[in-house]
Amino acid sequence: MNDLPNDDYEPNPILKVGEEKEIDKQGLKKKLLKEGQGWENPEVGDQVEVHYTGTLLDGTKFDSSRHRGTPCKFKLGQGQVIKGWDQGIKTMKKGENAIFTIPPELAYGESGSPPTIPPNATLQFDVEQLSWTSVKDICKDGGIFKKILTEGEKWDNPRDRDEVLVKYEARLEDGTVVSKSDGVEFTVKDGYFCPALSKAVKTMKKGEKVLLTVKPQYAFGEKGRAASGDEGAVPPNATLDVELELVSWKTVTEIGDDKKILKKILKEGEGYQHPNDGAVVKVKLIGKLEDGTVFLKKGHDEEEPFEFKTDEEQVIEGLDRAVVTMKKGEVALVTIPPEYAFSSTESKQDLAPVPPNSTVYYEVELVSFEKEKKSWDMNNAEKIEAAGRYKEEGNALFKSGKYARASKRYEKAAKFVEYDSSFSEEEKKQSRALKVACNLNNAAYKLKLKDFKQAEKLCTKECESPLQEGSYIQLADLDFAELDIKKALEIDPDNRDVKLEYKTLKEKVKEFNKKDAKFYGNMFAKWSKLEHMESNKSGNQAMPKEEEPISIDSAA
Structure with a gap:
């Protein structure tokens, strides 16, 4: 150079x-x-x-x-x-x-x-x-310099949604105090006094004390600020010195894909464990409306904690989702919008009714919980029993029109028996029957969503099962196979292979209708009978002898 x-x-x-x-x-x-x-x-x-x-x-x-x-x-x-x-x-x-x-x-x-x-x-x-x-340039533009006076605790910092408690004193460069507080609470993203406080607390730890040098762009800019009450005037283009202490903060978590359920931690819990889906939890609850009306109170005043099982619709969805993010001993305030609470209908609760379209607030203390067993903690018989139970729950949910929840049950059931290398031959027959039923039942849900690729994937997976011989058409419900082929023809009307497959399908329908139209008209009934056949072959009566079929035609 x-x-x-x-x-x-x-x-x-x-x-x-x-x-x-x-x-x-x-x-x-x-x-x-x-x-x-x-x-x-x-x-x-x-x-x-x-x-x-x-x-x-x-x-x-x-x-x-x-x-x-x-x-x-x-x-x-x-x-x-x-x-x-x-x-x-x-x-x-x-x-x-x-x-x-x-x-x-x-x-x-x-x-x-x-x-x-x-x-x-x-x-x-x-x-x-x-x-x-050490003096840090917080915004990397020379607008706020932070000098640490007292180191803080732990390692984490507040985020935008969190509610912080701070003490501060703001002075002009000549030492004139213009604002101070021995304790003020605010949400980080909303800020307080001037923009610098919000920027600074996001870099601080609990108990940390700092001296901020704040240039006008992060204070009150060209206009300054007039005196008001106990607050002094800030001249135009004034640089401020601010002593700031982060006393504590309440963590606010956004729950769910749409982040509409909010959980504010009032008291930290113990350890790192959380309840999982299917856990039995014991909680203390106080439910309130926006105006402060208490509509529910459980587990207080010497009453035993309220017990429920997560992911079982025993409480409103928002509460269910929030509790599985909590630790033992944690106390939290959960804000739940109507779509995850009681929706557009009035709900009669213990102490007061909840009007339609109400946002509700629950103060929740997680007293204790017992996690549902994972598959690796079970013996083979327990895995098969759990898979059968979740499949039956899935069928019941599907029948009641709760397809997404039914799909989750089918997936969970299949995972319990996914790895069968340690199973006996009898256990393998049972597990295969369960996997086939769950995957094909789940395919019905995917077809309702018009997710043809996933439906075909689930059905094709079972084409390889020793339980049956033949192709996708022989395994999957014929009505669903027809939907799949028609969809393919919509995409590519001149596809010769698809046309031949459609011709084969119609021939199969005709042939199968002659033999047993009832048997091949409903996927759930078909696989229930297959399970029964497998159970009889193995001589194991642990599998259900007969399962109430769910009408796919009526559900479609």
Whole structure:
């Protein structure tokens, strides 16, 4: 590069004691006299403290903090000292001692600093880095500098939705107090007093105390702020110094894909465990309307905690979803919109009715919970029993029109018996029958959603099952197969293979109708009978002998 003075230029060199190198494009040199400690260097905005002696090249001393007995303090990179200092001192470690040779362009230039420093003077500074206080440029634009006065606890910081409790005192640069509070609560994203407080608390830990230097763009800008009550006036374009302490905060979590259910933690829980779907939980509940009316109270006033099983529709959906995010002993305020509460109908509760389309608020304490067993904690018989139970629950949900919940049950059931390498031959027959039934029943739901790819995937998976011989058409319900083929013809009407498949299908329908139209008219009935057949083959009566069929025609 042509603008480099020589090939020795290094912006942050590693030097040996006595070695000198250029560290700036404009010729700034650094000679190491004493190595520093650790590996950190001060950053732009940090308040550094140094001792120095300044001389001209002929050795004439013009200034010395050592002679005065008082270290020099300044903010690095803020133009409070000559450029050579800003650029040189940021390369130093704590306790390091170095001599900087600074050209006029990085010192006092053509004018010098009469009477001690002549024009165009190259200067030498013997500098010892005593210490520095970390000052962070929060917004990376020089608008808010944060100096930590007291370190905080743990590692996490508040987020936009969280509700923080802070203490603060804001002063003008001349020390005039313009605002203060010994405790004020606000939501981070909504902010308080001036924009800087919201920006700053997102970088702080619980118990942390800081000093903020706030430039006008994050304070009150060009207009300033008039005095009001106990609050003082802030002049236009004023920089503020703000002492800020983050006392605590309440974490607010957005629950669900649409993030409409809000959970604010009032008291932290224990450990890391949460209830899972199917867990038995014990809670204390207080349900309120927006106006504060209490409509439900359970588990309080010496009453036993309220017990329910998650993911079983034993409570409203919003409460169900919130509880599985909680820890034992946690207390939370849950805000639930109408679509996850009681919807558009009035609900009669223990203490007061809930009007239609009401947003409701629950104060919930999770007293205890017992997780549902995972498949790896079960023996083979328990896995088969659990799979059968969830399949039956899925069928009941499908019959009542709750297709999405039914699909979840089928998926869960299939997972319990997904890996059968340790199963006996008898157990494998049972598990295969369950997997076939669950996957094909689940395919019915996917077809209702017009998710033909997933439906075909689920059905094709079962084509490989030893329970049956033949193709997709022989396994899947014929009505569904026809829907699938018609969909394919809509996409590609001239596809010869699809047309042949459709012809084959119609022939199969005709043939199967002759044999047993009732048997092949309903997928659930068909697979119930297949299960019964498999159960009889194995001689195991643990499987249900007969299952009430769910009419796919009526559900479609």
